[in-house]
Amino acid sequence: MFEVAVEQGFASAHALRNYKGRCENVHGHNWKVRVVIEGEKLDQTGMLVDFLDVKSWMGEILDRIDHQFLNEIPPFDVVNPSAENIAEYFYQQMTGRLDGTPVPVRIREVKIWETEIQSATYRPK
């Protein structure tokens, strides 16, 4: 089994709904996201997936949410923009982009850091 991971950062604001405490107020984070991709076979160049492709796919997703107020962007206008839900959102968005890869790959997990010491991970069953 092979595994590759790419990390990117983004800066966005959010406000947690149904939460009693400071995080119900609008505030921002310098988030970090790590996408881990796994698969059993390598392509003809010896790669599981091209890092540049992964960065490009992540960039497409980040273009929607970087420097934004997440609560105003679907699905977070309905779904609470918690680190957990952002991780699942990344998973869903990335999964759709993996269809055309030279060898079969899948996402093992997406981890979102809200701060240096606090992270949430989404992993498919």
Ligand SMILES: [Zn+2]
């Ligand atoms: Zn927060």
